[in-house]
Amino acid sequence: MSEHDPANLSPHVLLHPDGKCRCPWPGTDPLYVHYHDTDWGVPEYDDRALFEKLLLDGFQAGLSWITILRKRENFRSAFDGFRPEVMARWTPDKLEALMQDPGIVRNRAKIQSSVRSAQAYLAIQEKRGFSQFLWDFVDGEPVQNNFRSGKEVPAETDVSRRMSKALRAAGFNFVGPTIVYAFMQAVGMVNDHMVDCHRHAEVQGLARGRPGASR
Numbered sequence: 001m002s003e004h005d006p007a008n009l010s011p012h013v014l015l016h017p018d019g020k021c022r023c024p025w026p027g028t029d030p031l032y033v034h035y036h037d038t039d040w041g042v043p044e045y046d047d048r049a050l051f052e053k054l055l056l057d058g059f060q061a062g063l064s065w066i067t068i069l070r071k072r073e074n075f076r077s078a079f080d081g082f083r084p085e086v087m088a089r090w091t092p093d094k095l096e097a098l099m100q101d102p103g104i105v106r107n108r109a110k111i112q113s114s115v116r117s118a119q120a121y122l123a124i125q126e127k128r129g130f131s132q133f134l135w136d137f138v139d140g141e142p143v144q145n146n147f148r149s150g151k152e153v154p155a156e157t158d159v160s161r162r163m164s165k166a167l168r169a170a171g172f173n174f175v176g177p178t179i180v181y182a183f184m185q186a187v188g189m190v191n192d193h194m195v196d197c198h199r200h201a202e203v204q205g206l207a208r209g210r211p212g213a214s215r
Helices: 031-039 047-060 065-078 092-099 110-127 130-138 158-170 178-186 198-208
Strands: none
Touching: 031 065, 047 065, 047 110, 047 130, 047 178, 092 110, 110 130, 110 158, 130 158, 158 178
């Protein structure tokens, strides 16, 4: 018998065959479910990993995240492991080669913007560290929301608008407030798993165990 009584099950989560309730947005796609269970909402403090996710969220604009997720390994290969120090020196030939790569999203404006974003990252990293720059917007601690319905989840917030403005001022593009809020959700700056999702409490626990030496 399932640990969840169907009569008491929230209509805002999805009960899976493994007996776990999940946010509804991954559906039953195995790749999407794995991302939901292991990646989305987990506090991320690594500078380069944050840079990668921010750029991928920019590429996702106008598309579904599952499209980017299926291409993520191709992006990592084509984008030199999202190493900003390499990307900042990309040549026109490299950019043209990326435009011919079917394994990624071939959007010229976004590809060209990646070079400027890498340069902006390096400038921020030298001054204070990219991770600290971003996490300071939430005072170094994940915001623990307690949403029960997707209708309660905002598309953007005052914090995402402020972060967006700061990123644009630093030289990033494709970092509007809605993109930035999706980024904040993904990297655990906010815990937007539904309260009845099995990952809500797990992610909350990860936040309590975060490294705090420099934050």
